[in-house]
Amino acid sequence: MTDQAKTVKWKPCEICGKPVAYLRADKKYCPACAKDRAREMARLSKLKKRHERPKFCNCCGARLDGEEVRFCRYCKSLTPAQRKAEREKREAKRTAPKPAYSVDQLAQLARQYRSPYNSYGKLRAYLGTTGRLPPDGYRRQGL
Numbered sequence: 657m658t659d660q661a662k663t664v665k666w667k668p669c670e671i672c673g674k675p676v677a678y679l680r681a682d683k684k685y686c687p688a689c690a691k692d693r694a695r696e697m698a699r700l701s702k703l704k705k706r707h708e709r710p711k712f713c714n715c716c717g718a719r720l721d722g723e724e725v726r727f728c729r730y731c732k733s734l735t736p737a738q739r740k741a742e743r744e745k746r747e748a749k750r751t752a753p754k755p756a757y758s759v760d761q762l763a764q765l766a767r768q769y770r771s772p773y774n775s776y777g778k779l780r781a782y783l784g785t786t787g788r789l790p791p792d793g794y795r796r797q798g799l
């Protein structure tokens with residue numbers, strides 16, 4: 657018996673009940689049913705895509721699911737005043753000035769800073785929340 661054979665487990669196919677050998681926990685169907693299912697899922701998702709135009713919450717902009725009409729579940733539960741505040745918050749976020757640095761510029765800048773701002777991601781996060789570069793004290797000397 658090889659190591660591999662020992663790890664094979666059997667469980668019934670969730671559709672037809674035939675025993676299925678599986679190595680990964682996510683395998684639930686025998687090959688025949690898996691194929692049928694994959695075909696069915698592909699067909700359904702194609703249908704769905706064709707019929708469903710995405711709708712978005714008038715307030716927070718979240719994508720709505722089938723039954724929701726103008727507002728998502730969360731925004732529906734808010735009072736009109738709260739909804740207005742939410743909408744304004746979103747508006748402010750959208751119109752917030754973006755840091756005027758390109759990816760390359762930021763990557764280059766990150767090399768000029770000391771920890772914790774010495775990587776592109778961290779520098780960008782700092783810029784994103786504060787809108788400016790880290791204090792000069794973090795700047796490396798001689799650059």
Ligand SMILES: [Zn+2]
Nearest residue numbers: 669672686689
């Ligand atoms: Zn099956």
Ligand SMILES: [Zn+2]
Nearest residue numbers: 713716728731
């Ligand atoms: Zn919403």
